[in-house]
Amino acid sequence: MTVEATAGLENGTLATAAAGPRPWRVAWPDWRPLLLGLALPLLAAAGWEIVVQAGLASGRLVPPPSRVAAALWKLARSGELWPHVGATAARVGAGFVLGGAAGILSGLAASYSPLFRRLVDPALQGLRAIPSLAWVPLFLLWLGIFETSKVALIAVGVFFPVYLGVMAAVLGVDRKIVEVGRIYRLSGLALARRILLPAILPALVVALRTGLGLGWMFVVAAEYMGASEGIGYLLVDGQQLGKPDQIIAAILVFALLGKMADALLMALFKPALRWQDAYQGGR
Amino acid sequence: MMVPLRAVPDVEEPAATAADGGAGRGLELAFDGVTKAFGDVGVLRGLDLTIPAGQFVAVVGRSGGGKTTLMRLIAGLDSPTGGTIRINGTARRGLQPDVRLLFQEARLLPWQRVLSNVGIARGPGWKERAQALLAEVGLADRAGDWPYVLSGGQKQRVALARALVTEPGILLLDEPFGALDALTRADMHRLLTRVWRQHGFTAILITHDVAEAVALADRVLVLRDGVVADDVAIDIPRNARAAGTPRLAELERRILTAV
Ligand SMILES: Nc1ncnc2c1ncn2[C@@H]1O[C@H](COP(=O)(O)OP(=O)(O)OP(=O)(O)O)[C@@H](O)[C@H]1O
Numbered sequence: 431m432t433v434e435a436t437a438g439l440e441n442g443t444l445a446t447a448a449a450g451p452r453p454w455r456v457a458w459p460d461w462r463p464l465l466l467g468l469a470l471p472l473l474a475a476a477g478w479e480i481v482v483q484a485g486l487a488s489g490r491l492v493p494p495p496s497r498v499a500a501a502l503w504k505l506a507r508s509g510e511l512w513p514h515v516g517a518t519a520a521r522v523g524a525g526f527v528l529g530g531a532a533g534i535l536s537g538l539a540a541s542y543s544p545l546f547r548r549l550v551d552p553a554l555q556g557l558r559a560i561p562s563l564a565w566v567p568l569f570l571l572w573l574g575i576f577e578t579s580k581v582a583l584i585a586v587g588v589f590f591p592v593y594l595g596v597m598a599a600v601l602g603v604d605r606k607i608v609e610v611g612r613i614y615r616l617s618g619l620a621l622a623r624r625i626l627l628p629a630i631l632p633a634l635v636v637a638l639r640t641g642l643g644l645g646w647m648f649v650v651a652a653e654y655m656g657a658s659e660g661i662g663y664l665l666v667d668g669q670q671l672g673k674p675d676q677i678i679a680a681i682l683v684f685a686l687l688g689k690m691a692d693a694l695l696m697a698l699f700k701p702a703l704r705w706q707d708a709y710q711g712g713r
Numbered sequence: 714m715m716v717p718l719r720a721v722p723d724v725e726e727p728a729a730t731a732a733d734g735g736a737g738r739g740l741e742l743a744f745d746g747v748t749k750a751f752g753d754v755g756v757l758r759g760l761d762l763t764i765p766a767g768q769f770v771a772v773v774g775r776s777g778g779g780k781t782t783l784m785r786l787i788a789g790l791d792s793p794t795g796g797t798i799r800i801n802g803t804a805r806r807g808l809q810p811d812v813r814l815l816f817q818e819a820r821l822l823p824w825q826r827v828l829s830n831v832g833i834a835r836g837p838g839w840k841e842r843a844q845a846l847l848a849e850v851g852l853a854d855r856a857g858d859w860p861y862v863l864s865g866g867q868k869q870r871v872a873l874a875r876a877l878v879t880e881p882g883i884l885l886l887d888e889p890f891g892a893l894d895a896l897t898r899a900d901m902h903r904l905l906t907r908v909w910r911q912h913g914f915t916a917i918l919i920t921h922d923v924a925e926a927v928a929l930a931d932r933v934l935v936l937r938d939g940v941v942a943d944d945v946a947i948d949i950p951r952n953a954r955a956a957g958t959p960r961l962a963e964l965e966r967r968i969l970t971a972v
Pocket residue numbers: 751756774775776777778779780781782783
């Protein structure tokens with residue numbers, strides 16, 4: 431009751447703001463927090479650029495922004511960058527799909543079947559306790575040094591958060607709402623589609639985003655262990671040839687790709703989560 | 714998925730027991746030695762009673778007295794430990810398509826708009842049916858809204874429309890107005906009386922409020938210690954109740970003592 435009242439109140443405030451004399455305030459996103467957040471890093475970058483340009487520091491180990499930008503530009507323009515981007519994205523994509531699907535399926539199985547939960551969950555929890563990077567030598571031994579071992583490592587990283595998230599989401603579905611479905615005699619399929627799925631969807635998206643984030647983390651590890659292609663390879667290459675500008679450029683590409691993948695995932699689920707946006711409209 | 718409507722009207726029952734209510738589509742409900750225990754705690758200890766088709770019954774009793782448990786048994790959400798529940802003479806088994814339940818909370822699906830919530834059971838022509846029922850509860854223009862924008866009373870009206878959309882023979886109401894303010898509650902009372910007359914279902918209303926019970930019902934059951942401790946017929950025409958007669962006050966006193 432309190433929550434609803436608060437949400438209603440916040441919404442009321444929003445509506446008042448929208449009806450106010452300056453509607454453009456609401457129509458456009460507010461950039462000020464973003465600018466404020468960017469101020470410090472931009473200032474630091476500009477400061478370092480000036481220091482290096484003025485000859486006060488060589489910038490050999492910590493290259494100034496201009497040199498990083500130049501390295502990035504060179505990689506992009508020569509076309510050298512894109513196969514690396516493609517290779518890394520493909521690995522993360524494959525690992526995410528495999529690990530995510532396995533995580534969803536076992537999460538569902540564990541939440542529906544107490545037997546499965548008792549049988550499999552302890553083992554999975556045990557495996558989860560192993561820092562996943564410790565798998566690397568085993569995976570290399572078992573699956574070879576090529577794509578399979580890399581994708582497997584990423585899939586392992588994606589699997590656990592998705593498995594745990596889905597299991598917790600299903601177990602946490604409000605029994606009262608499920609009862610409504612039972613009273614109105616929804617078939618098993620209709621119950622799953624119209625009640626269970628929407629109920630777990632917000633948590634599922636969070637789990638998938640966490641999994642995807644870990645996928646990006648693990649691809650770095652996988653490529654660092656040995657690859658002839660990929661953004662991670664650019665890191666290794668930059669280290670071995672002493673090119674910190676290339677390393678920082680690769681890091682930036684990682685950050686950008688990670689952000690884009692996350693945004694893509696969000697956009698994919700956005701239509702299905704519209705009701706939740708509306709619910710949280712005032713926040 | 715079609716929700717079956719009752720094909721055969723209840724010809725063997727009189728239209729309604731109350732002189733001023735019931736359109737004759739309700740179902741008769743009978744309890745035959747019904748008991749319910751959770752572990753070794755007996756919550757219901759032998760209910761024997763018959764509720765004629767179309768009657769409006771209120772159930773009062775102390776908190777934890779087993780009123781909600783009783784409702785869940787009738788709806789088929791739980792099974793009795795012993796005894797049988799009959800609907801129009803047939804022993805109830807499993808969930809009943811003819812029984813709808815209004816909970817204390819409206820329990821609308823937050824991810825569906827109002828119209829889809831009302832038409833939750835779907836079936837052919839559900840949109841038109843749902844829209845018609847929304848109009849009946851006075852919310853015709855809210856069909857496209859998300860549930861969260863509705864007030865508490867509006868949510869309960871949507872829940873009422875949802876319950877009525879499949880023309881139930883029995884409507885169970887588990888304190889659905891408990892959280893509403895007095896004015897909204899009075900509105901809901903009028904609305905409930907109106908739809909009960911129009912649709913003719915058998916109504917069973919749980920309430921803490923004895924005044925509410927005697928204002929709305931044909932009959933008040935007092936549930937105490939797992940049995941029906943008192944069974945009071947409210948033999949006053951509904952239009953005379955608002956004024957508050959001495960007889961009404963006397964019945965109210967009697968129920969309060971029994972609780
Ligand atoms: N699933 C359950 N498992 C164990 N005990 C239960 C269960 N459901 C109800 N009870 C117990 O049965 C008793 C009756 O509960 P019930 O909810 O029917 O009471 P009530 O009359 O509806 O109370 P209130 O007026 O507070 O809603 C309570 O003591 C409750 O703890």
